[in-house]
Amino acid sequence: MASSEDSDDSAEDGPEYNAIIQPPLIKQLKKILDEYPDDGQILKEIIQNAEDAEASQMKILFDERIVNTEDGTKEKKFKKYFKGPALCVYNNAKFTKDDWKGIQMINSSVKEFDPVKIGRFGLGFKSVFHITG
Numbered sequence: 001m002a003s004s005e006d007s008d009d010s011a012e013d014g015p016e017y018n019a020i021i022q023p024p025l026i027k028q029l030k031k032i033l034d035e036y037p038d039d040g041q042i043l044k045e046i047i048q049n050a051e052d053a054e055a056s057q058m059k060i061l062f063d064e065r066i067v068n069t070e071d072g073t074k075e076k077k078f079k080k081y082f083k084g085p086a087l088c089v090y091n092n093a094k095f096t097k098d099d100w101k102g103i104q105m106i107n108s109s110v111k112e113f114d115p116v117k118i119g120r121f122g123l124g125f126k127s128v129f130h131i132t133g
Helices: 004-013 025-034 041-052 097-103 124-131
Strands: 058-063 086-091
Touching: 025 124, 041 058, 041 086, 041 124
Parallel strands: none
Antiparallel strands: 058 086
């Protein structure tokens, strides 16, 4: 009959896996933003994303109004997320599954191996965090 010590030894024979410890998401995003100037670069990135997506139309609306200065109530709990001023951007390209995947990636890109796309460094869209509150 094997002792408990024997069973512990057998567990040590196999490989040991450890997860990579990463900084919190906010810290990673801050590092990305440090690489961007806090100016018109955001618009350049959004335009480049539309070009990479082969959009044939693009519209940009800047709304200077200040609205929803109070946080939402229990009935309107999401109201606090819709404040002004606002920048609304539209293009007519379809948002693909790869686009959804890419928007969730940090320091990587689904366009990484596509030499004809400018946005292959995984940074562009994250520049919008400069203007989010």
